[in-house]
Amino acid sequence: MGEGKLSTRNELLHHFQSVGADLYTRGVVSMHGGNLSIRQEDNLVITRSGSRLGYLTGPDLVETGVNKDDANTHLASTEIGVHRAIYQQSLFKAVVHSHPVHAVALSFLDDEINPQDEGGKLFIPEVPVIGFGKEPAPGGFAREVAEALKTHAVVIVHRHGSFARGMTLEEAYVITELLEISCRILYIVRNMKP
Numbered sequence: 001m002g003e004g005k006l007s008t009r010n011e012l013l014h015h016f017q018s019v020g021a022d023l024y025t026r027g028v029v030s031m032h033g034g035n036l037s038i039r040q041e042d043n044l045v046i047t048r049s050g051s052r053l054g055y056l057t058g059p060d061l062v063e064t065g066v067n068k069d070d071a072n073t074h075l076a077s078t079e080i081g082v083h084r085a086i087y088q089q090s091l092f093k094a095v096v097h098s099h100p101v102h103a104v105a106l107s108f109l110d111d112e113i114n115p116q117d118e119g120g121k122l123f124i125p126e127v128p129v130i131g132f133g134k135e136p137a138p139g140g141f142a143r144e145v146a147e148a149l150k151t152h153a154v155v156i157v158h159r160h161g162s163f164a165r166g167m168t169l170e171e172a173y174v175i176t177e178l179l180e181i182s183c184r185i186l187y188i189v190r191n192m193k194p
């Protein structure tokens, strides 16, 4: 591996580590929950199955094809099918999958979440709940998630977790955090009503 490629790899790891640590320390994922990926032309770099987002190291980043399997594919997160479907159907370059508690809780109740705080209303006014009323499974609803992410920055899979997309991991992370803040506010307001 040449020096140029090595520094790119280190920069990439740094992005994954900072977003993974933010998600973990802010309680948006549990120790082994969630997964991150970025697209590089025909390949994607995705977190390893079972990796700890708060403590990522070099071997936790798995590079494999967007469209076809290779020797690394089996190491990737079990949600790889969803990440691939998003890249196959769009020009987005990053995906963050996490389990934000209040957003997931609200996904039990409705097939769409409508944030009411200013930031949420502005950036994520409608958040579709994918697979509402159906049983969630790892890697499930890939086609439906990818389709909805063409027109929405973030979606929630019913009783499971969120998928946010963007041009960078940081952008997808910011949307994920906004979703959880908006859902926390919605939850609090609902419980304040007499």
Ligand SMILES: [Zn+2]
Pocket: 034, 097, 098, 099, 160, 161
């Ligand atoms: Zn998940």
